[in-house]
Amino acid sequence: MESFEDxxxxxxxxxxxxxxxxxxxxxxxxxxxxxxxxxxxxxxxxLGLATDLTEKANDLFSKVKRVEIxxxxxxxxxxxxxxxxxxxxxxxxxxxxxxxxxxxxxGEYEKGEVTIFDNLE
Numbered sequence: 029m030e031s032f033e034d035x036x037x038x039x040x041x042x043x044x045x046x047x048x049x050x051x052x053x054x055x056x057x058x059x060x061x062x063x064x065x066x067x068x069x070x071x072x073x074x075l076g077l078a079t080d081l082t083e084k085a086n087d088l089f090s091k092v093k094r095v096e097i098x099x100x101x102x103x104x105x106x107x108x109x110x111x112x113x114x115x116x117x118x119x120x121x122x123x124x125x126x127x128x129x130x131x132x133x134x135g136e137y138e139k140g141e142v143t144i145f146d147n148l149e
Contacts, residue, residue: 096140111137
């Protein structure tokens with residue numbers, strides 16, 4: 029049997045070493061030792077991780093062959109778009125100190141610029 033440090037289940041991976049000091053319940057620790065798959069699910073719930081959201085995102089992005097990030101040409105403010113397989117764009121607009129999802133758009137898109145993050149510190 030593989031160690032649970034290397035264990036993944038339902039597309040959910042944990043770096044157990046980074047969880048040192050986490051207050052996992054006794055039941056969760058027992059499950060992690062003897063039934064790692066169930067233990068991982070319980071641990072994710074205890075930590076408040078959005079496992080359903082993670083699984084949906086994994087389902088989407090595992091089918092995508094090409095992902096590009098480009099600044100959006102929005103007149104509403106700063107933003108960017110994530111282009112999936114050069115035919116679907118997911119738009120994000122700045123809202124104060126973070127970005128919010130603004131919706132999808134379909135069509136054919138040019139290749140993005142892979143050096144978009146090169147000038148960031």
